[in-house]
Amino acid sequence: MxxxxxxxxxxxxxxxxxxxxxxxLQSMASWDQxxxxxxxxxTARGQALAEIAMLTHGMRTDPALKDHLAxxxxxxxxxxxxxxxxxxxxxxFAANALPAELVERRALATSRCEYxxxxxxxxxxxxxxxxxxxxxxxxxxEEARHLADRSGLSPYDALIDRFEPGMRGATIDxxxxxxxxxxxxxxxxxxxRQASETTLAPQxxxxxxxxxxxxxxxxxxxxFDFDGGRLDVSSHPFSGGVPEDVRLTTRFRDxxxxxxxxxxxxxxxxxxxxxNLPRELLGQPVAEARSxxxxxxxxxxxxxxxxxxxxxxxxxxxxxxxxxGDQPALATANLQRLLTRVQPGFIRVDxxxxxxxxxxIMRYEIERGLIEGRYEVDDIPALWDEQMMTLLGVDTRGNxxxxxxxxxxxxxxxxxxxxxxxxxxxxxxxWFATMRRQMPDxxxxxxxxxxxxxxxxxRENIWLQGSRWTTDELAVRASGETLNPAHFKAHLEKRYLx
Amino acid sequence: MxxxxxxxxxxxxxxxxxxxxxxxLQSMASWDQxxxxxxxxxTARGQALAEIAMLTHGMRTDPALKDHLAxxxxxxxxxxxxxxxxxxxxxxFAANALPAELVERRALATSRCEYxxxxxxxxxxxxxxxxxxxxxxxxxxEEARHLADRSGLSPYDALIDRFEPGMRGATIDxxxxxxxxxxxxxxxxxxxRQASETTLAPQxxxxxxxxxxxxxxxxxxxxFDFDGGRLDVSSHPFSGGVPEDVRLTTRFRDxxxxxxxxxxxxxxxxxxxxxNLPRELLGQPVAEARSxxxxxxxxxxxxxxxxxxxxxxxxxxxxxxxxxGDQPALATANLQRLLTRVQPGFIRVDxxxxxxxxxxIMRYEIERGLIEGRYEVDDIPALWDEQMMTLLGVDTRGNxxxxxxxxxxxxxxxxxxxxxxxxxxxxxxxWFATMRRQMPDxxxxxxxxxxxxxxxxxRENIWLQGSRWTTDELAVRASGETLNPAHFKAHLEKRYLx
Numbered sequence: 001m002x003x004x005x006x007x008x009x010x011x012x013x014x015x016x017x018x019x020x021x022x023x024x025l026q027s028m029a030s031w032d033q034x035x036x037x038x039x040x041x042x043t044a045r046g047q048a049l050a051e052i053a054m055l056t057h058g059m060r061t062d063p064a065l066k067d068h069l070a071x072x073x074x075x076x077x078x079x080x081x082x083x084x085x086x087x088x089x090x091x092x093f094a095a096n097a098l099p100a101e102l103v104e105r106r107a108l109a110t111s112r113c114e115y116x117x118x119x120x121x122x123x124x125x126x127x128x129x130x131x132x133x134x135x136x137x138x139x140x141x142e143e144a145r146h147l148a149d150r151s152g153l154s155p156y157d158a159l160i161d162r163f164e165p166g167m168r169g170a171t172i173d174x175x176x177x178x179x180x181x182x183x184x185x186x187x188x189x190x191x192x193r194q195a196s197e198t199t200l201a202p203q204x205x206x207x208x209x210x211x212x213x214x215x216x217x218x219x220x221x222x223x224f225d226f227d228g229g230r231l232d233v234s235s236h237p238f239s240g241g242v243p244e245d246v247r248l249t250t251r252f253r254d255x256x257x258x259x260x261x262x263x264x265x266x267x268x269x270x271x272x273x274x275x276n277l278p279r280e281l282l283g284q285p286v287a288e289a290r291s292x293x294x295x296x297x298x299x300x301x302x303x304x305x306x307x308x309x310x311x312x313x314x315x316x317x318x319x320x321x322x323x324x325g326d327q328p329a330l331a332t333a334n335l336q337r338l339l340t341r342v343q344p345g346f347i348r349v350d351x352x353x354x355x356x357x358x359x360x361i362m363r364y365e366i367e368r369g370l371i372e373g374r375y376e377v378d379d380i381p382a383l384w385d386e387q388m389m390t391l392l393g394v395d396t397r398g399n400x401x402x403x404x405x406x407x408x409x410x411x412x413x414x415x416x417x418x419x420x421x422x423x424x425x426x427x428x429x430x431w432f433a434t435m436r437r438q439m440p441d442x443x444x445x446x447x448x449x450x451x452x453x454x455x456x457x458x459r460e461n462i463w464l465q466g467s468r469w470t471t472d473e474l475a476v477r478a479s480g481e482t483l484n485p486a487h488f489k490a491h492l493e494k495r496y497l498x
Numbered sequence: 499m500x501x502x503x504x505x506x507x508x509x510x511x512x513x514x515x516x517x518x519x520x521x522x523l524q525s526m527a528s529w530d531q532x533x534x535x536x537x538x539x540x541t542a543r544g545q546a547l548a549e550i551a552m553l554t555h556g557m558r559t560d561p562a563l564k565d566h567l568a569x570x571x572x573x574x575x576x577x578x579x580x581x582x583x584x585x586x587x588x589x590x591f592a593a594n595a596l597p598a599e600l601v602e603r604r605a606l607a608t609s610r611c612e613y614x615x616x617x618x619x620x621x622x623x624x625x626x627x628x629x630x631x632x633x634x635x636x637x638x639x640e641e642a643r644h645l646a647d648r649s650g651l652s653p654y655d656a657l658i659d660r661f662e663p664g665m666r667g668a669t670i671d672x673x674x675x676x677x678x679x680x681x682x683x684x685x686x687x688x689x690x691r692q693a694s695e696t697t698l699a700p701q702x703x704x705x706x707x708x709x710x711x712x713x714x715x716x717x718x719x720x721x722f723d724f725d726g727g728r729l730d731v732s733s734h735p736f737s738g739g740v741p742e743d744v745r746l747t748t749r750f751r752d753x754x755x756x757x758x759x760x761x762x763x764x765x766x767x768x769x770x771x772x773x774n775l776p777r778e779l780l781g782q783p784v785a786e787a788r789s790x791x792x793x794x795x796x797x798x799x800x801x802x803x804x805x806x807x808x809x810x811x812x813x814x815x816x817x818x819x820x821x822x823g824d825q826p827a828l829a830t831a832n833l834q835r836l837l838t839r840v841q842p843g844f845i846r847v848d849x850x851x852x853x854x855x856x857x858x859i860m861r862y863e864i865e866r867g868l869i870e871g872r873y874e875v876d877d878i879p880a881l882w883d884e885q886m887m888t889l890l891g892v893d894t895r896g897n898x899x900x901x902x903x904x905x906x907x908x909x910x911x912x913x914x915x916x917x918x919x920x921x922x923x924x925x926x927x928x929w930f931a932t933m934r935r936q937m938p939d940x941x942x943x944x945x946x947x948x949x950x951x952x953x954x955x956x957r958e959n960i961w962l963q964g965s966r967w968t969t970d971e972l973a974v975r976a977s978g979e980t981l982n983p984a985h986f987k988a989h990l991e992k993r994y995l996x
Contacts, residue, residue: 022553024546025523032526040726041743044780048522055520055553228538245539282542 008071009081012088013284015059020283022056024242031240031247035232060095080286080468087285087467090165097150102142106413109135114411126381126400133410134377137370140415144371156371159416163292164423166470169368172419175426175485176361182489183358184391190342190354190496199337200329204255207324211252214323215264218316222268222302223455224248225275237263239270239299243282246271257324258338262303269302270295272455276463287466290474292417296424297431298462304353304425305432306454308339308495311447342496344392346402353425354492355392360422362387363407367415380404427475429488431458434479506569507579510586511782513557518781520554522740529738529745533730558593578784578966585783585965588663595648600640604911607633612909624879624898631908632875635868638913642869654869657914661790662921664968667866670917673924673983674859680987682889685852688840688994697835698827702753705822709750712821713762716814720766720800721953722746723773735761737768737797741780744769755822756836760801767800768793770953774961785964788972790915794922795929796960802851802923803930804952806837806993809945838993842890844900851923852990853890858920860885861905865913878902925973927986929956932977 004010026049033045069092072085098106113132120129144155151158157168216231229246241247248267250260273289281287289295306312317332324330329338342352348359366383369375375383381397384404388396396403404410409417435457436442445453461478468474472482502508524547531543567590570583596604611630618627642653649656655666714729727744739745746765748758771787779785787793804810815830826832840850846857864881867873873881882902886894894901902908907915933955934940943951959976966972970980 018549021542021546021549024542025527025550028530029523029526032530036728038725038727038743040723041740044519044522044740044742048519051516051519052523225538227536229536230534242539242542244542245536 006072006075006077006081008068009075009077009085011068012065012072013084015062015065016088016091016285017283019056019059022052026052026056027240027242028245028247031249034234034236034238034240035247035249057095060092065092066096080281083468084281084284084286087288091285093150094162097147098143099146102139102146106139106143109139110411110413113413114408117405117408117411121401121405124399124401124405126405129400129405129411130377130380136411136413137377140413141371141373143413144415156368156416159371160419161416163414163417164420164471165291166472167291167293167419167423171483172364172423175483176357176364176419176422178485179357179422179489180361180391183354183361184393186489186492186497187342187344187354187358187392191344193497194337194342197337199341200334202257202324202329202338203327204257206252206254206257208252208254210323211257211260214257214319215250215261217319217323218261218265219248219268221316221319221451222265222272222306223451224268224271228275229271231264237267239267239274241274243274243277243287246274257320261320262307262339265307266299266303269299272302272458273298273463276459278464278466278468281466286468290462290465290467290469291471292420293423293427294462294471294474296421297427298458300353300425301428301431301454301458305428305491306446306451308336308353309443309446310336311443312451313339314447315449340495344394346388346394346396346399347406349406354496356425357422358387358391360418362391363409363418366404367410367418371415423483426483426485426488429491430475430479430481430484431462433487433490504570504573504575504579506566507573507575507583509566510563510570511582513560513563514586514589514783515781517554517557520550524550524554525738525740526743526745529747532732532734532736532738533745533747555593558590563590564594578779581966582779582782582784585786589783591648592660595645596641597644600637600644604637604641607637608909608911611911612906615903615906615909619899619903622897622899622903624903627898627903627909628875628878634909634911635875638911639869639871641911642913654866654914657869658917659914661915662918662969663789664970665789665791665917665921669981670862670921673981674855674862674917674920676983677855677920677987678859678889681852681856682891684987684990684995685840685842685856685890688852689842691995692835692840695835697839698832699836700755700822700827701825702755704750704752704755706750706752708821709755709758712755712817713748713759715817715821716759716763717746717766719814719817719949720763720770720804721949722766722769726773727769729762735765737765737772739772741772741775741785744772755818759818760805760837763805764797764801767797770800770956771796771961774957776962776964776966779964784966788960788963788965788967789969790918791921791925792960792969792972794919795925796922796956798851798923798926799929799952799956803926803989804944804949806851807941807944808834809941810949811837812945813947840994842892844886844892844894844897845904852994854923855920856885856889858916860889861907861916864902865908865916869913921981924981924983924986927989928973928977928979928982929960931985931988 029045029049033042037045069089077085109132113129113136116132117129140159141155144159147153147158147162148155151161153161154169160167160169160172212231216226219231220226228244229241229248231248231250233251234249235251237250239246239248248264248271250264250267252260273295277289278287313336314332317330317335320335321330328334340352342354344355344358345351348356351359362384365387366375366380369383370377381400381404385395385397388394388403435454438457439445439453442453462474465474469477475482527543527547531540535543567587575583607630611627611634614630615627638657639653642657645651645656645660646653649659651659652667658665658667658670710729714724717729718724726742727739727746729746729748731749732747733749735748737744737746746762746769748762748765750758771793775787776785811834812830815828815833818833819828822828827836838850840852842853842856843849846854849857860882863885864873864878868875879898879902883893883895886892886901933952936955937943937951940951943949960972963972967975973980
C-alpha cells in the first residue's frame with residue numbers, strides 16, 4: 001500500500017468509483033427492462049434492482065464517509081479534485097439527508113399513486129387520483145422540510161436543488177415572470193400569422209424498418225457514436241445506459257414518422273452529451289453531466305436549435321424522401337412548416353417550442369404553491385383551468401386526463417423538476433446566441449451541412465466540462481453571462497416572427 | 499423480528515437469495531455484452547462485472563457463513579431444505595476452497611492464454627499457444643490438488659465435481675471405455691451405408707429475417723415461452739439470462755440455415771429447462787438446474803432426440819419451405835438425410851451425434867492425463883493425432899488450428915468439463931428410452947405433432963426437480979437406473995442402422 005497526502009479524498013473516490021461501476025449494471029438492467037424484457041421477467045428484475053439499490057444505498061450511507069468528507073476538505077486537493085469533492089458531497093447529501101423511514105414512506109406513497117394513476121388517467125378519475133396524490137404531497141412537503149433543515153435552503157429550493165443545483169425559486173420566478181409577460185401575446189401573433197399557411201400532413205403508412213434506418217442515418221449526421229451506443233425501441237423514449245455505452249430509445253407508429261424522428265434527434269442530444277463527458281475523470285461525480293436543465297439544453301439544442309433549423313432540415317429532407325418515397329407533404333418547405341407549427345394544446349409533451357413554456361410555468365407555480373402550503377391538491381383543477389385559459393386560451397374544464405393527470409412527475413413525487421425543461425430550452429437558445437456571436441457564419445455552415453462548429457462548441461464548453469463548475473460558472477465561462485431568457489425570446493421572435 | 503427454529507439455515511437462505519438477485523444483474527449484463535453491446539462499452543462492462551463479482555465473492559466468503567453451515571446441519575430441516583443446504587454448501591465450497599492468490603493467478607493465466615489463443619489459433623501457432631497453456635495447466639493442477647485436499651476426492655474427480663457433482667472419473671472411464679469398443683465400428687458401418695445416399699445441399703441465400711422468423715416459429719412449436727424469454731443474435735450462441743427471463747442467442751449466415759435452426763433448437767432445450775425450474779423455490783440453489791450433463795441432456799433431447807426425429811422433421815419441414823420457398827433440397831426426406839449425415843471431421847462443434855463422442859472421449863483422456871501428471875502439454879499433438887486416427891480415421895498432423903487449438907475450454911482452464919457433453923447425450927437417450935417404455939405410442943405422437951407427452955415427462959422428471967436430488971437419485975427416479983450408455987448405443991443403432 002502506498003500512502004498518499006489525501007487519504008480521505010482517496011477513500012471517497014474509491015467508494016464512488018465502485019458506485020459508478022455498480023451503477024453501470026443498474027443502468028443497463030433498467031434500459032433492458034424498458035427495451036427488451038418480456039413481461040414475466042418483471043418481478044425478478046424489480047427484486048434485482050431493489051437489491052442493488054439497497055446495497056449501493058448502504059455504501060452511500062456508511063457512517064465512515066462523513067468523517068472522510070470532513071477531513072478531505074483539509075487535504076491538499078487540486079481545483080478539479082475540489083470540484084469532485086463538492087459533487088461527491090452533493091451525492092452523499094442526497095443519500096443521507098432523509099431518514100430511512102421517510103424514504104420508505106415516500107416509496108410506498110409514490111408507487112401506489114403512480115400505479116393507480118395508469119388506470120385512473122384513462123378513466124379521467126380525478127377524485128381517485130387526488131386521494132393518492134394527497135399522500136404523495138404530504139410526504140413531499142415533509143421531504144422538503146427535511147432537506148431544507150439540513151441544507152439551509154427554503155423547502156422548495158431544497159427540492160429544486162436535487163435536480164438543478166444552485167438554481168433558486170426566486171431566479172425562476174423572475175425568469176418565468178418575464179416570460180409570462182410576453183408569451184401569450186407572442187403565441188397570438190404567431191398563430192395569427194400561421195393561420196393563412198397551408199401545411200400538408202404526410203400520408204402513411206411509414207414502414208417501421210425504414211423509419212428506424214432513417215433515425216439511425218440522422219443520428220449519424222448528428223455524429224452519434226454507434227461504436228459507443230445504440231438505438232432501440234421502448235414505449236416511452238429515453239436516453240439510458242452509461243457514458244461509455246449510451247442506449248437511446250424511440251418508438252414508431254405506422255401512421256406518423258415526425259414525432260419519432262424528432263424524438264430521436266432530441267435523445268441524440270442527451271446521448272452526445274453523455275458520450276463526450278470528460279473521459280479521464282469518468283467514474284467520478286465531477287465527470288457527470290452538470291444538471292437536468294443542462295442536459296435538456298443539449299437535447300433541445302439538437303431538437304429545436306438544430307433539428308428545426310431550416311438549413312439542417314434542408315439537408316435531412318432528402319433523407320426523409322429517400323426513406324419513404326416522395327410526396328407533396330415531404331417537400332422541404334412543407335416539412336419546415338410542419339416542424340414550426342404553433343398550436344396551443346392540452347398536452348405538454350406534444351407542445352411546440354413556443355407554447356411549451358406555458359405548460360411548464362403553470363406546473364411550476366402550482367407545485368411551488370403545493371409545497372409551500374398555499375395550495376392543496378383539491379385546488380389543482382381550478383388553478384389548472386385558469387392558467388391554461390390565461391396562458392394558452394385552452395378550455396380544460398372537466399378534462400383531468402389531458403389536464404393535471406397527464407404527467408408522471410407528481411405521482412412520482414418529483415416536485416422541483418418541471419422548471420428544468422424550460423430552463424433547458426433557454427440555455428440552448430443562449431448557447432446558440434453565443435455561437436452566432438463568435439461565428440457569424442454559423443447558419444450558413446449549418447445550411448451547408450457542416451455541423452462541426454456547433455458540436456465543437458458544445459463539446460468544448462458544455463460536454464467536456466462535466467460537473468467541473470457550478471451551472472452559473474459554466475454558463476458564464478461558455479456565454480459570458482448566467483441564464484438570460486432574452487436569448488430564448490429573441491430565438492422565437494426570429495424564427496416565428498422574423 | 500420473529501425467531502425461528504432454523505436461524506442458521508435462514509441466514510444462509512437470505513444470503514443466497516441476495517446472491518440470486520445480484521446474479522440476475524450479472525447474467526443480464528453478460529448477455530447484453532454478447533448480444534447488444536457496442537465495442538466501446540467493453541472496458542466499462544468488464545469493470546462493472548468485475549466489481550460485482552468481487553462483491554458477491556465477498557458475500558460468499560464471509561467467515562460467518564462457515565458457522566452457519568455447521569449449525570444449520572443440526573437444525574430441524576425438511577428434506578427439501580436439507581437438499582437446499584447441500585447445494586448451498588456446494589456453492590460455498592466452490593467460492594471458499596481456493597486461496598485468493600491462486601484464484602488470481604488462475605485468472606491471469608487463463609485470460610492471457612485465452613486472449614492470445616484467439617490470434618494464435620488463426621496462425622496455427624502451436625508453440626506460442628503451448629507456452630501459455632503450460633501456465634494454465636500448472637495452475638489447473640494446483641487447483642485440483644487444493645480441491646482434492648479439501649473434498650477428499652482425487653484431483654481430477656475434484657475438477658469434474660465442479661461441473662457434474664457426484665460424477666467420478668472411474669465411472670466415466672467405464673462408460674467411455676465401452677463406447678470406444680463399439681464406436682469406430684459403428685461409424686464405419688454407418689458411413690458405408692450412407693455412401694450410396696444422395697443428399698442435396700440447400701441453395702441460399704437465405705434471408706436473415708426469414709431465418710429468424712423460422713427459428714421463432716420452431717421455438718413456439720417447442721413451447722418456448724416468449725413471455726419469459728427472447729431470441730437474439732450473438733457471435734457464439736448460448737443460453738443466458740435467468741429462469742424468469744431466458745435469453746437465447748443464435749447466429750445467422752446468408753448461405754446456410756440448418757446450423758442456425760438446429761442451434762436454436764438446442765438452446766431452446768436449455769431454455770425450457772430454465773423456464774420450468776421449480777418456481778416456489780426460485781432464488782435458492784436447490785431450484786437451480788442439476789448439472790452440466792443434465793443441462794446438456796435437455797438441449798440434446800431437443801436437438802437430437804426431437805429435432806432430428808423424422809416425425810418432428812415431417813412437421814417442421816413445411817415451415818422451412820414456407821420460410822424460404824420450395825427447392826428439392828428442402829424436401830422432407832432430403833432434410834432428414836441432411837440432419838443424420840455422419841461424417842468424421844476435425845471440429846467437435848460441427849460433429850454429428852455419432853462421431854461427437856469420439857471428440858469428447860479423446861479430450862477427456864488427454865486432460866485427465868494432463869491433470870494427473872501422466873502427460874505434459876508437449877505430448878498433446880501426438881496424442882491428438884493418434885486418437886483422431888484411431889477413433890475417427892482422420893489425419894490431423896500439423897493442423898493444430900483444427901486440432902488441439904479448436905476449443906476455448908483448456909485456454910480457460912475448464913478441465914473436467916468436456917465429458918459432460920457426451921454424458922448429456924447419453925442421459926438424453928436414456929430419458930427417451932424411458933418415455934418409449936412408458937408410452938409405446940410416443941413416436942406416433944411426435945409424428946402427429948403432439949409433443950406434450952415429451953414435455954410433460956421432462957417437466958415432471960427433470961425440470962421441476964431442480965437440484966432436489968443428486969444426479970444419480972434423479973436418474974433412478976426418472977428412469978429406474980443410473981446413467982446407462984446402452985440406451986445411447988441403442989438410439990444410434992436404431993436411427994442409423996435400423
